[in-house]
Amino acid sequence: MPATVREDGVEVQISPQFFRNVTTTPSTPIDDWPHEVFRAVLEYGMVYDWRIVADFVRAHPWGKAAHTLEEVIDYSDDLDTYHLMKRILHNARADAQEGERQQVASELASYVRQSGMTQKDFALATGTSASRLSSYISGKTDPRASYVVRARAAALNT
Incomplete structure (x- = not known):
């Protein structure tokens, strides 16, 4: 059993x-x-x-x-189960990364709202362009960790 x-x-x-x-x-x-x-x-x-x-x-x-x-x-x-598990592992990691990307995007959007600034002004205050910030908030691009720290500081200091 x-x-x-x-x-x-x-x-x-x-x-x-x-x-x-x-x-x-x-x-x-x-x-x-x-x-x-x-x-x-x-x-x-x-x-x-x-x-x-x-x-x-x-x-x-x-x-x-x-x-x-x-x-x-x-x-x-080279068995089929190995190929299957490799694909499952790859997909699980891709899904996790997408979830993390969306979490960061949501966090950045909340920092912009919390700051009370427009997206353009927030971008300028954090040393990036409005279009780059937009790509971060949409989840299309991953920001560097240092940018997330700057964004958090900008949101807290307004």
Whole structure:
């Protein structure tokens, strides 16, 4: 009978067979699974086993498990499950980056509103052009961290 694993409040089942010859168990957090477990899951697992890994990686695309999975994929056989997991990891990271970009864009828009200035005046006060600020606020361009710090300071000092 498969063991129960809890990740992010969701109960999932993973087979103990993937944990043979390693010191971890099915109750070990996914972030702490060794390379051998990921490889066994990808090579011998079923769709529901792959989904456990895929769901976790989608939720934590830059976490330890995602990096371990990436290493396993990079140094493993050319199986379809490896290609699938590589695509899932790529898409999870792309989605996370888009979410982060939109979060920064929203933060910058709130700084402009908080300052009470027009977008053009805010751009001038923070050392950029109105068109560049517009591209930041729309999420088309990522600002440098130093610009976000300047924008925050401009919003707080008005």
